[in-house]
Amino acid sequence: MLMLVFPEFRNQPGAEIAAEDSGQDAQPGHWSGPVSYSAAVSRAAPSVVNIYTRKVARAASHPLLNDPFFRRLYNLQQQRMQSSLGSGVIMQDDGFVVTNFHVVDDVDEILMLLYDGREVPATVVGTDPDTDLAVLKIEATGLQPISVGEPAQAKIGDVVLAIGNPYGVGQTVTQGIVSATGRNGLGLNTFENFIQTDADINPGNSGGALVDAYGNLLGINTAKINRNGSAGISFAIPADAVEKVLKDIIQYGRVVRGWLGMEALPLTPQFAKQLNLRITSGLLVQSIVNGGPAYSANIRPGDIVVSINGISVTDRHSSISQIAEVMPGKPIQLGILRSGQTFEVTAVAGSRPSIPQ
Numbered sequence: 006m007l008m009l010v011f012p013e014f015r016n017q018p019g020a021e022i023a024a025e026d027s028g029q030d031a032q033p034g035h036w037s038g039p040v041s042y043s044a045a046v047s048r049a050a051p052s053v054v055n056i057y058t059r060k061v062a063r064a065a066s067h068p069l070l071n072d073p074f075f076r077r078l079y080n081l082q083q084q085r086m087q088s089s090l091g092s093g094v095i096m097q098d099d100g101f102v103v104t105n106f107h108v109v110d111d112v113d114e115i116l117m118l119l120y121d122g123r124e125v126p127a128t129v130v131g132t133d134p135d136t137d138l139a140v141l142k143i144e145a146t147g148l149q150p151i152s153v154g155e156p157a158q159a160k161i162g163d164v165v166l167a168i169g170n171p172y173g174v175g176q177t178v179t180q181g182i183v184s185a186t187g188r189n190g191l192g193l194n195t196f197e198n199f200i201q202t203d204a205d206i207n208p209g210n211s212g213g214a215l216v217d218a219y220g221n222l223l224g225i226n227t228a229k230i231n232r233n234g235s236a237g238i239s240f241a242i243p244a245d246a247v248e249k250v251l252k253d254i255i256q257y258g259r260v261v262r263g264w265l266g267m268e269a270l271p272l273t274p275q276f277a278k279q280l281n282l283r284i285t286s287g288l289l290v291q292s293i294v295n296g297g298p299a300y301s302a303n304i305r306p307g308d309i310v311v312s313i314n315g316i317s318v319t320d321r322h323s324s325i326s327q328i329a330e331v332m333p334g335k336p337i338q339l340g341i342l343r344s345g346q347t348f349e350v351t352a353v354a355g356s357r358p359s360i361p362q
Contacts, residue, residue, distance in 0.1 A: 045220035054102060056092060058112040059086050092104065092226070093108075094214045096251055097251075103140055133250045137228075137242070154222055155221075161183050163217065167214070201239070226239065263332060266299050266300060271287075271320060272284070272309060273285075286317065313337065
């Protein structure tokens with residue numbers, strides 16, 4: 006069926022990988038000598054799915070109809086189907102699957118190919134554009150959810166494996182190492198805390214799994230930066246953030262995050278010098294949402310937030326994430342610098358509005 010609907014789909018998942026269990030238990034301490042990661046792949050690969058999407062697009066049926074006048078005059082348009090692909094990870098045995106938001110954004114049909122060759126339709130349960138994640142649901146039995154690891158324990162130099170469906174060739178595994186952790190400020194998502202890796206990630210890998218050497222999920226592969234013909238560097242969303250999104254969407258239909266209702270810029274040394282300040286880090290408040298939590302706490306434009314819940318502000322992205330982790334209705338202690346005086350205020354976190362989709 007998929008061969009007819011998606012011509013780019015040619016291979017069954019698992020065809021490109023050696024998925025035979027080496028007989029070793031995939032746990033730390035069992036690897037010695039020349040290392041094979043086949044046990045880790047055997048453990049994780051059945052939890053990774055191929056995702057195929059279709060969207061109905063309107064296209065002019067004649068070159069003249071590229072002119073808006075002719076399109077309005079004759080209204081001669083025809084439908085055409087746009088197809089794309091990605092990957093996903095089975096998180097629960099009752100059919101909840103996580104992928105990237107950009108994989109399923111504004112599509113009309115989603116089909117999944119499971120590791121055992123079954124084809125199943127999928128529906129979108131909820132999305133979180135702020136982290137580029139989406140939760141899908143399939144109706145199928147015998148699903149194998151992935152084992153979730155501890156991305157906070159990942160260290161630079163650890164071996165990682167990326168599992169996905171690059172270019173639609175079928176499930177494929179690439180190897181690399183953790184190159185960095187806690188990457189933010191890249192402008193990819195609102196909330197960024199990426200695991201950086203040199204494991205190759207290509208179109209179709211989006212939404213697939215980044216696992217450790219034992220087959221435990223460390224993150225969801227999401228983006229690659231490739232400049233000037235370089236091999237590129239890849240990024241994954243940590244598994245703990247994925248679990249938060251999954252839990253909230255299942256429970257609330259959306260991700261619940263704390264919010265203060267203010268816009269702020271990072272305090273740079275140049276700003277600090279212009280303002281004759283001795284401090285060089287903080288958030289310079291630019292604007293306040295009327296009636297929002299910051300407004301109610303009497304925070305004003307021009308104030309500098311120097312601490313959040315007793316933790317010094319070091320950068321804007323970390324501060325946004327710190328505020329977002331506070332449940333709405335809970336207090337947030339803010340250290341404020343105003344007119345040379347430092348004091349504390351208590352704001353009650355509101356609920357962060359969803360960004361337009």
